[in-house]
Amino acid sequence: MNAIKETHFNFPGQTSFYKGKVRDVYTIDNKYLVMVVSDRISAFDVVLPEAIPYKGQVLNQIAAKFLQATADIVPNWVVSVPDPSVTIGRICDPFKVEMVIRGYLAGHAWREYSAGRREVCGVSLPEGLKENDKLPAPIITPTTKASVGHDEDISKEQILERGIVSATDYEQLEKYTQALYKRGTEIAEKQGLILVDTKYEFGKADGTIYLIDEIHTPDSSRYFYSEGYADRQANGEPQKQLSKEFVRKWLIENGFQGKDGQVVPEMTPEIVLSISERYIELFEQITGEGFVKPGNESVLQRVEKAINNELSAL
Numbered sequence: 001m002n003a004i005k006e007t008h009f010n011f012p013g014q015t016s017f018y019k020g021k022v023r024d025v026y027t028i029d030n031k032y033l034v035m036v037v038s039d040r041i042s043a044f045d046v047v048l049p050e051a052i053p054y055k056g057q058v059l060n061q062i063a064a065k066f067l068q069a070t071a072d073i074v075p076n077w078v079v080s081v082p083d084p085s086v087t088i089g090r091i092c093d094p095f096k097v098e099m100v101i102r103g104y105l106a107g108h109a110w111r112e113y114s115a116g117r118r119e120v121c122g123v124s125l126p127e128g129l130k131e132n133d134k135l136p137a138p139i140i141t142p143t144t145k146a147s148v149g150h151d152e153d154i155s156k157e158q159i160l161e162r163g164i165v166s167a168t169d170y171e172q173l174e175k176y177t178q179a180l181y182k183r184g185t186e187i188a189e190k191q192g193l194i195l196v197d198t199k200y201e202f203g204k205a206d207g208t209i210y211l212i213d214e215i216h217t218p219d220s221s222r223y224f225y226s227e228g229y230a231d232r233q234a235n236g237e238p239q240k241q242l243s244k245e246f247v248r249k250w251l252i253e254n255g256f257q258g259k260d261g262q263v264v265p266e267m268t269p270e271i272v273l274s275i276s277e278r279y280i281e282l283f284e285q286i287t288g289e290g291f292v293k294p295g296n297e298s299v300l301q302r303v304e305k306a307i308n309n310e311l312s313a314l
Helices: 055-069 109-114 156-161 166-190 231-236 245-253 269-287 300-312
Strands: 014-019 023-028 032-037 079-084 084-088 097-104 132-142 195-206 210-211 221-225
Touching: 032 055, 032 221, 032 300, 055 166, 055 269, 079 300, 084 300, 097 166, 109 195, 132 166, 156 166, 166 195, 166 210, 195 231, 245 269
Parallel strands: none
Antiparallel strands: 014 023, 023 032, 032 084, 079 084, 097 132, 097 195, 195 210, 195 221
16 A cells, blocks of 8 residues: 655755654754654554554644644644645754643543542542543643653643743643633534544744644544533443544454553554544544545655655745
8 A cells, every 4th residue: 555654765955864653754954844744653652563544644634724723822833734744844942741631531531530549740630520521621731751652741830840841931831722722622513523632742943932743633632522422421331532542442452552572463454444544534524624635656756756846945
């Protein structure tokens, strides 16, 4: 299948290259970042062996749409999107925290709560909540950005005590996070979705805070379907989710959770195709737009050409 598993480009003015779990990032003239969102897929902090066609395009195009839809709230790092799988942006010095915001008690926060803890990242939670209940108000539960392995929970107080972010900047990050989440929930609502929780990353350049990385994608966010949410909660049934949870579920059912000694189950062409189709479904549900598959030319040639054309124009 025509998918981006890895890239080995060499662009004019290229000063460095970084390969992340799913992104290949090229630095140009120490001024711009060229981010190729590959079709690699990760779960439980492990990159799975097969690439998923169109996954990178899905994530990049959702992020581009929502960065544009929130540019009036906070400036973002994007300079251009020259290809469905590529974003070129300004270099920012990233804050070493991820701003996670939760409107519902799900995922990690629920696991903490069900283990008897009534405080997550320094934020107190009331008694008597059930999994997936709406919280009295959205809460910010930041994590530290780990260079290797899992990110770790951290409280606002610890962030300020350790000087990870200045008090002035952190206050601004909180305001941006709340406003972005509010906008995200409004957009989701129009699509019959609930934005359950999500994360934002910010950076600074020339004294200005910018929103960086992807936002409101199924890899960085959890969505529920609005229809039937209240009935499912009342009956104690699991919520219908729109996220990459289905990939994790398939791995768990096949004995893999990223633990030592565990082996990733075989990703047959049928499994790869089904994951690809689910990502396209996610795109159409989240954006309300039809997904357009590019032509049959080599995806790597297409991407390289688009980037070269854009860089020569910058």
